Amino acid sequence: MEVWRPSVGIERLRALTGANVASHSAFSSCVVSAPVVPWHKAVTDRLEQLLKLSKGWDGYDGVAVRFENATFAIKVLELVFPGHGPIPQIVPGATGDLQIEWHMDQADIEIHVLGPYRVQAWRATAATGRDGEEVRLTNDFAIVARWINEMLEPRRAAHTTAA
Amino acid sequence: MPLTLPPLDPNGQVLPHDHEGIGSDDGVIRRISEQQIVQDKSGNRRISSMAFKASGGDNSGMSVDLESLIVEAGKDPRLYVTTPRWTGSVRFTAGKLRAAKFLVGYDPSPENPCHGEVWGAFGRLQQRQLRNLATWFVEIPGVAIVAE
Incomplete structure (x- = not known):
């Protein structure tokens, strides 16, 4: 605030x-x-770890997550992820890329940041089946925001009921 | 028997290929880092889909170690794939990878003369196939290969 x-x-x-x-x-x-978003510190701490990965971290030629990919990931999350919700997991790729993941009862969502404005987003729900649906995105992440909103909706309803 | 050198592109990069010197029963080992482990919806640990994707480079495939080459070099495969840094690893057989429409090729490097690549489509269906084909070779305790 x-x-x-x-x-x-x-x-x-x-x-x-x-x-x-x-x-x-x-x-x-x-x-x-700075804006106080519950997931921000956990995500930036994790990204800082991944920015410091040593060459060969994966046992092959893997390199650290690239700085531009980490900052782009933060920007995407700030757009699509409301303040409250489960903190996403972040997994490095071999060539400086990274993947943001949620695995919840309602959905599995994975956002693979191959580079700035080069994203593959995937989700699986009961409706899509386990192979899910995948989209390639550049700068419009409305669909991901919708996926996340749908994933969080049952949790919000439960909180409202409890209150 | 040593493998013949793989085909190269004009830049000297290995082209995707299926190497006839890699037998159907030959082991193909994929190293798995602790960085590639996530929690599923039940809080159980499992391998992330990122471990079953191609790297993003040119002619990109999924890095592996070719077990037969390690053995022919007189080395212990489990020691080989946990050196110089310890990682877990899963194992496939080349024939089953090929049956799933993957190419299994040879891509040696000065650092890893037993290095190979698996090329193909790495969509969700194929990633699920890879998980189902994989068995732990060097297990990361408490980590599942397949999602519950």
Whole structure:
């Protein structure tokens, strides 16, 4: 949540107004901070690990996840994944690529980032069968957002009922 | 018997091929890293689909080790595929891979003279076939090959 921090503190406010200002709701201090999304730290921590993989990590010629792929993955997640939900698993590929995965009761979803704007997304549900449906995407991830929303819908309904 | 050198493209990269020197019963070993393990919906650990995909490079296939070459070199296959870094591994037989429409070829490198490649379509059906054909060679404890 972004909040404006005023430049004048309580002491200065007292000096300006002559009032015995102890506090003022208009000047409650808040800090400008990065968006707080529950999955963000876990995902960035995992990506940092994958950016540091040593050559041959897979027993062959595997290289570390490429930085541009990691940043693109974050951008995609920020677009398609609402704040609350299960943290995705992230698996490296051999050539700097990566795959974002969820495996839930409602669906399996895998987003393979081969490179920026080169994505293969796949999902399997009871309706699609185990081989699922796959799409190739560049910059429009509306279908993935829908898949994730459908995957999370039963969880949201359960929370609402419990409340 | 040593394998004949594989066919190369103008850039010197190995072309996808099915090597006649790799027998149907020959073992084809695929190393599996701990990085390629995920949890399924029940929280059980299994191999990610990423381990059963081709790499993204030119003439891309799925890297493997050819067991017969390792044995002919007088080495222990299980020691070979866990060196220089320990990974798990699964094993196929070449004949069963070919029956599933994959090509099994020879792609040696200075670092790994027993290196091979498996080429073919790596769609969901084929990935499922690969899982069903694979058996643990060097097992990662507690990890399933096939999803529950």
